[in-house]
Amino acid sequence: MDAFEYLVSLGGVARVGLLRANGHSPAAIRKLAAAGASQPRKGVWALPTADPEYLKAVLTNGQITCASAALRYGLWIKDKPARLHLATRHCRGKGFIRHGYTRFPPPEAVPLAAVEDTVIHALTCLPEVDAIAVAQSAMRNFGVPRRLLESELSADYYGSARRRLAKADGISESVPEISARLLFESAGLEFRRQVEIEGVGRVDFLIDGWLIVEVNGYAFHSSREDWRKDMARLNAAQVLGYGTLSYAPEQIWNTPGRVVAEICRMLQRGRGMDQVRGHILLDHTQTRRRMVA
Incomplete structure (x- = not known):
């Protein structure tokens, strides 16, 4: 797989460091320009057809999470979010709903939070029905352990999230x-x-x-x-x-x-x-x- 094909496989956007870590030389990366790619920011290459949410996440140094990630994982959710949900370790950028740090390793290469982090953020952010639905479908379809989620929500200020998680009892099917x-x-x-x-x-x-x-x-x-x-x-x-x-x-x-x-x-x-x-x-x-x- 050459650099262009690899970039396409990542949704059309990637950092130079990721490209080089996967065996693409500086010369091969520079040739991306001839294939129509550009650098919206130093150290980032993107195609005109790049996934806009992936592009926003990479440029913001964030990961797609909560309702936005739930859709990509195929988790249950009532309404498509009107704004992008991103997890970042900083307070810069705008035009998205900001979440805090992530706890679990994300999928390789793409700027998408792990399923576990997606659920935790949903339980603390979304309306009750969507929060319960995301948690229940993650446990049912991805095998996310309830005890793991409970251990991550043990702090006092997670009381509301714990109550929502308790209602994700596995009985309702949609x-x-x-x-x-x-x-x-x-x-x-x-x-x-x-x-x-x-x-x-x-x-x-x-x-x-x-x-x-x-x-x-x-x-x-x-x-x-x-x-x-x-x-x-x-x-x-x-x-x-x-x-x-x-x-x-x-x-x-x-x-x-x-x-x-x-x-x-x-x-x-x-x-x-x-x-x-x-x-x-x-x-x-x-x-x-x-x-x-």
């Missing part, structure tokens, strides 16, 4: 489900998550033991077969006497008051005791079978 959980908790509803109902399958939420609430994710009903299966599940639940409500993520986010009001109206209608008696629930949150009274 950002919309986490959002719904926080909404239902704030409304004082009693519910269980990811409950297996015999004859129905696993449901997102079971409120008051009889009301099923499903939060359908982005790719839901991606095929007609998925649609048929879901209709069959909801029909089976109603035949067994369960109430059912289903919401899109946008309803949870944009009209939370209406969602809670509808659930409360359903609960006021009461529970069909004689219809659901005797059906067995397998509560995934407690991993044991129960009889619904």
Whole structure:
């Protein structure tokens, strides 16, 4: 791989020191100019097609982190950040959200903070739903140990971050489900998550033991077969006497008051005791079978 190809592999921007450390001679590096690269700052080479966030990070001597890094790692997050999040060891530069030092070795070559630092910064910076989602997806998809995160957040001033981390319990399976959980908790509803109902399958939420609430994710009903299966599940639940409500993520986010009001109206209608008696629930949150009274 020549110097130009290596520069492309790094997102189009790199420091001279990195290029030389990977075997590219000063003469080979100078030839980058003939390939269209330039030096936006002494010691840095960049292509016109350079990743703009990588370029900003390199020129600022920082690392992309928090929400900006979460997107690159494929972690769960509700909204794309409006501004770049960078971790720096200095207070220079502007046009980005600044985070403090990093604790863990970053990926080789590119100016991207480690997943662990990305989570720690998210827990101290982002809105609650995004902070929980980033932490939960990092533990689930990258195997980041909870104890490691807890040990890095042991100082008193990390109290809020620790509470958010505690809510990343591995049960909810998407950002919309986490959002719904926080909404239902704030409304004082009693519910269980990811409950297996015999004859129905696993449901997102079971409120008051009889009301099923499903939060359908982005790719839901991606095929007609998925649609048929879901209709069959909801029909089976109603035949067994369960109430059912289903919401899109946008309803949870944009009209939370209406969602809670509808659930409360359903609960006021009461529970069909004689219809659901005797059906067995397998509560995934407690991993044991129960009889619904």
